[in-house]
Amino acid sequence: MGKSNFFVLICLSILILVFPLIVTDSYNLTIGVFAGINALLAIGLCILMGFAGQASLGQAGFYGIGAYVSAILSINYGLPVAVSMVIAAIVSGISAIAIAVPALRLRGHYLAVATLGFGEIVYVILNELGPGGPSGFGDIPHLNLFGFVFDSSQSNFYLVWVFVILVVIFSFNLINSRIGRALKAIHDSEVASNAMGLDVAVLKIKVFILSAVYASFAGSFYGHFVSFLSPSTFSLFQSILVLMMVILGGATNIWGAVLGAIIITILPEALRKFEELDVLVYGIILTLSILFIRKGIVPLIIDKLKVEKKHA
């Protein structure tokens, strides 16, 4: 992690620390928690898509598995929430292998459609076999760590965002390592990657697992925070939102995923004053930003800073 990334990390940490002290109403704090949960989803897709070049429209599937498995384990089997979350992550990781297998053969749009199919399968299973069916179920226990129960918006805000910070650090370490270079290499040329002795198939499977595990934790946090789950949260629309976050923020940068998640989460709230026109304005803003900042916000800022540095 370079100097500038470290600086941004410190700024974000301070912001996370201060935010709940300034914003005390639980509604806005809840939005903050959701932004953090979405950031986890977006970082996973960012590594998968922006770095390794593997498109996915099925992130909501892993998100749903993480939420449901963890909730069901803690309710029906009385497992501690932390343990349920880890098991859910393992289940998501294993299901990621199922989706990675077609990924070994498919590319681009075809891969996107295959992953979309996976997301829809999970969605149908949650509807048909999930507790409460389409109407969902409640009374999901909160996370309890060493006797401290994360039941308030404030405690969940800290919980989720500290986890986001850890995931950001882990992800930066990863993309700046031998593995990260290999992922970027696969993105550029699979045939050359193979010829250099990179096991492209195994790397692809592993990066799918990684993004699935991130999404799974996001889902688990969601379930144990809101205490209520229904399948509609994990529909195709959620996968598309995650894709929007990554593209808007900038798919080639981890910070882009975080920023994109924050913007996409807050935007609908900020547009409340447009009343029934809010969806229209939302759509216009997204369309314009994709049209004019195709690389995404964070890469655009980095380019601007580089140009200024040259002139200075």
Added chain:
Amino acid sequence: MLEINGVWKTFGGIVALMDISFNVNKGEIKAVIGPNGAGKTTLFNVITGVYNPDKGSIKFNGELISKLSSCKIARKGISRTFQNVELFGHLTVLENIMVGRHARTKGGFISSGLKLPSIIKEERSIKEKAEEILEYIGLKERRNELASSLPIGEQRILEIGRALATEPKLILLDEPASGLNEAETIFLSRFIVKMRDELDVTVILVEHDMGLVMDISESIVVINFGEKLAEGTPVEIRNNKLVIDAYLGEEGLF
């Protein structure tokens, strides 16, 4: 070192390689020549495991490799460059070489993400080795530029550097002089010989530049329509009637 024995490769109804056999000795520079579409690149793809041969066998240092995947063959010590330069365009020059170290290093997803001390150490050694190779191929000043921004001549040299980073025993160069000007070609031919002498690698070369081929190769295989037409020293090939008719032409290019 490399024994190719009765190798066949067909695509649908098209026979790309027909009963090809030849050996490559350790430390030699061997050229494979022939008209466009003769199957030279297919031969490289079969040796490096991009395709497996339909029939026949390929042995490397006595070990059968013709059923292995591309990645495993690379790890055995066969590396290559590509006719249409396949660099990692979004990576820098240095990073391209560092990717070449992948097969010789171990760090996994979790240890890399946690940046364990072993990873920091390994990363340092990857970088040192890559810097060494950059120095060797003379692209040190370009280290932080994107690979895709280099002129074609330097891209071809960088591709060789990336292949060298895998510590190959055998290196396959697919038209390394294509797109190069005369000065660059001379530099390249000297570089290939120097690399063979100093780094103890064996070289197989596909090339259309007959000046380069005759100049540096010790043995030549001629392929035409997927079939081996002739094999011999440059002098023998130059005077071979079959080869002149099929490829070199009466006037000669030398």
